[in-house]
Each structure stands twice: as structure tokens, then as C-alpha cells.
Amino acid sequence: MTTDLDSLPYRPCVGVMLVNAHGRVFVGKRIDSKEGDAWQMPQGGIDEGEDLHPAGLRELWEETGIGQDLVTILAESREEHFYDLPGELLGKLWGGRFRGQRQRWLLLRFTGEDHQINLGAHDQPEFLDWKWVEPETLPDLIVPFKKRVYRQVVEEFRALI
Numbered sequence: 001m002t003t004d005l006d007s008l009p010y011r012p013c014v015g016v017m018l019v020n021a022h023g024r025v026f027v028g029k030r031i032d033s034k035e036g037d038a039w040q041m042p043q044g045g046i047d048e049g050e051d052l053h054p055a056g057l058r059e060l061w062e063e064t065g066i067g068q069d070l071v072t073i074l075a076e077s078r079e080e081h082f083y084d085l086p087g088e089l090l091g092k093l094w095g096g097r098f099r100g101q102r103q104r105w106l107l108l109r110f111t112g113e114d115h116q117i118n119l120g121a122h123d124q125p126e127f128l129d130w131k132w133v134e135p136e137t138l139p140d141l142i143v144p145f146k147k148r149v150y151r152q153v154v155e156e157f158r159a160l161i
Contacts, residue, residue, distance in 0.1 A: 041150075
């Protein structure tokens with residue numbers, strides 16, 4: 001079956017750049033990655049009728065166990081960032097309904113302690129490991145088709161990190 005890329009919409013998504021007091025960024029190692037050592041910042045779909053900030057806090061909680069009492073929202077991206085899925089994933093992810101994602105990003109400051117991060121807080125964890133990294137290393141850690149978005153997010157939030 002061939003999927004017509006131009007006829008598919010982008011999936012609405014929120015991304016979370018979580019930074020600690022030392023200006024390092026949280027990344028999680030994906031459980032389901034076929035790309036090898038794939039790390040990413042928390043992100044996920046925005047539910048119908050859901051606002052950006054609650055969606056970001058929900059995704060952060062679901063993927064890291066970090067509650068809203070342990071973060072401060074510093075900023076949100078000025079515009080949406082788009083990426084297309086590579087051909088081998090098109091038609092496979094999200095039931096084949098989307099060509100990629102349109103993402104709004106939030107910059108959050110983590111005010112808790114590392115032991116409060118719990119990747120197993122939910123039944124189906126997305127990450128099997130996590131670490132804090134320097135912001136400029138983020139594009140090197142992500143799957144290739146998301147590198148441009150990560151560069152843009154780092155550039156936009158750099159002064160606030």
C-alpha cells in the first residue's frame with residue numbers, strides 16, 4: 001500500500017525541554033527504537049481540546065514521573081516546528097493517519113531532585129534510561145529526521161536555559 005504524503009495531516013504534538021539548575025537537558029533513551037541508541041526529550045500528542053501547557057505537563061508526568069509541582073514553565077516556542085516521517089515509518093506510526101508531527105515546545109526548569117525521576121511511573125514506559133546532557137549535544141542524540149527540529153528548539157531556548 002502506498003501512502004500519499006501530501007494528503008496526510010501533521011499530528012499535533014507538544015515537546016518538553018526540561019532543564020536542571022546546571023543548564024543541562026533531560027533526555028530519555030527510547031524503549032522502542034530500531035535506530036540503536038536513540039535519545040529524545042519528552043514529547044507526545046495533544047489530545048482533542050487539550051491546551052498546550054496541560055498537555056506538556058501530562059506528557060512529562062507520563063514519561064518521567066515528574067509532577068507539575070517539580071517544574072516551572074519558563075517559555076513556549078514562538079511557532080510550531082514540523083517534521084516528516086521517513087518513508088519506512090510512513091503509514092506505520094499512529095495508525096498511518098499522519099505524515100509527521102507539528103510540535104509546540106515548552107521550556108521547563110526542573111526544581112526537584114534526580115531521585116524523583118521515575119521512568120516506570122506508568123504501565124507502558126517509553127524510556128529505559130535517562131541522563132542530563134549539554135543542550136548543544138541534543139541534535140547528535142536524536143534520530144536523523146528530528147535533528148533540524150532539535151537544532152531550532154535549542155537555538156530558540158538557548159538564552160533561557
